[in-house]
Amino acid sequence: MTDESHAIHVLVPDLPKANALTPLLERIDKTRRYANSGPLAQAFTQVAAALIPATQGANAPPHAVPVASGSAALELALRAHGLPPGAKVLMPALGFPAMASAALRCGLVPVFADISPGSWTLTTHMALDAVRAADIALVMPVAAYGHALPAEDWDEFYERTGIPVIMDAAGAFPWQAVGRNVCVAFSLHATKPFGIGEGGLVVTRDDVLAERVRRLADHGFSHGLVSEPGLNCKMSEFHAAVGLAQAGRIDGVLAELERVRIAYAERLAPLVGAVSLQRGGTPPRRSLLVMRLHAMAADDMAAALGRHGIQTRRWYCPPLTAHPAFRHVRLLGPDAVARLPVTDALGPTLLGLPYHTSLTDADVAEVCAVIERTIAESHPPGDRP
Template sequence: MSNVSRPPPAVQPQNPDLGCPRTVCEVWMRFPLSRPTLGDQESENVRDAMAWGWISGTGSYVSAFERSLEQRIGRAFATVVSSGTTALEIALSALGVGPGDEVLVPALTFAAPAAAVLTVGAVPVLCDIDAETWTIDVEAARALRTPRTKAIITVDLMGHPCDYERLAELEISMVEDAAQAHGARTGKGPAGSFGVASIFSFHVNKAITSGEGGAVLTDDEELAEKVRLLAHHGMSPHHRYHHTVAGRNGRMTNLSAAIGTAQMARWDELVAGRREAARLYDARLNGLGFSPRPQRTGVLPSCWLYCVTSPERDAVVKRARHRGVDARAIWPALSDLPLYRPYARLPCPQASKVSRTALWLPTWSHLTPEDVEAVTEVMV
């Protein structure tokens, strides 16, 4: 079996909100937005887990995945869970965030951080982003801090780490959302090593995947114990069926962990492959009216999904999708959505600007120069 995944034969559902007629959107895209890179070891691990019958939330691959994360990121404790969103919810709960508390959240991100805050009963307070990195604006966060501020979720947006040195000056408990930042680094350490806790996602569109899945990492042993307790039904690890808190089933299955463990062994390969895809796109789109996402000096970002901005974003997306390329507009700013707009106490103009001009292009770890040429041909 090749280490490079083959395109799936099934019809891929598309988003009709991007201006693509239904009859076109329902056909299979020649170039999907993302594709997992799976190989022989992933298949062998899954077969092994099935042969032993350990396919639920316990098993040797779960613990192996956790140990490999601890070693890779350099944190003392890792707990794998069912998704990145679950990881955020459990991390916040373990920190004691709840009703009456406020949590600062960047206005430009996938909705999961804000949704997780609401899920634990707290109030998300939306902060604008800065133009230099598209990550949370430190001065906006400072202005929005109140006596009720219990935590801040710092999203390493599209693989670019936040300014953790300046954020530390705020003296607010940080949960680093490194869901999109596998392999990113600052001069102080890898993405996932900052804050009192950090989280990863291993959704299928991430560089390292377990299909669905996430993890909470920390160096605080007491916090790690709370995370594990909450993720395992609140059941004491020493007394089966003795529940000490109201927990949930947030566990990752051993089947998912079997895939994730194999992917962890290929971390360098898979992260480097996406960086190479970004390099190819940069070279191909240079001078054609597209601007790559900004990067701060002294930071090594990773490439989750390759992102550019264009004043003609919507027309580019429509043209690409009509020709079988699954280009997509990025998320709208949370501050522009009716559900979350009430949580924006100050304007978020930078988040709105980026959300209206940025798009993603098909990205995976074994994207070839020929693939990149074919994708970019339909954009101009």
């Protein structure tokens, strides 16, 4: 969110204006339906599903179940899979704490894996190595910083192993594809590109799984009876109204973010060897713009940028392994060793830069100029990387 002490903010939400919401709020006034899957929530379900990219070989249409938050989406998706207590869930150690917390609240056991040094994500090859070394019941890869995960690769992983997959694609709606067999949890928090204030989606092509998520989000009710304990995680009509308005403008929001992403990539390119950006993703969209520093610590660069009125954030850092709540979690690195070398190396070096639709090209130029000067001042000409 914004901090008025900084001239260039790291995040500025881009949500619909009040005049775009007025007709939808008037519909709520007319129906007096405010929650419990009202007409706007039902309409948003259809609109959200239609935004999901097509996936090769996926014959069934996606179901988009709107819920109260991205964290709720993760927990509901896990509960809907019906894993037994104590089942192990493989997830990368570079990610938001909500996924590990969701697993623990469901009575499951998180297992932290390492990530690829280029994409900063858990790959199917790494997951295959892990499931050979441990009794993994479910895999939860993360679309880190909005980096779209390869849905077809994860479909193949499921078909090869029979192990279900839930993607934590919090910031990657609506560009993250949903495969034939893979369930995806999205966040619609205000800071996400498709922000509605607060909300989430569980998206799957499995009819039975989608219906179970709906039931669990409504206390577990089925035909007036609770068949299994659930939660109260339904999306309100007010949040659905914002979602419907946001859907009509999301193409413009994404185009502006892409303009900013490309501007950063072009201006940081001359600093190759000193900084790098996350690689890959189809499409190459990002919900957050994070750089890796190769010549200095991220905290030092953050301090330098802060002195120039430029706000930064260290999203996912430190990694989950450093959080007291998760220090008991098993590490399952390369060759089944209890060490995560890529995560450990990335942790002190990642820094989130200002990235939002309000940024001008001049803002990006100023941020990158400060980065370049700071690197030059930290490394004399004879000692540069």
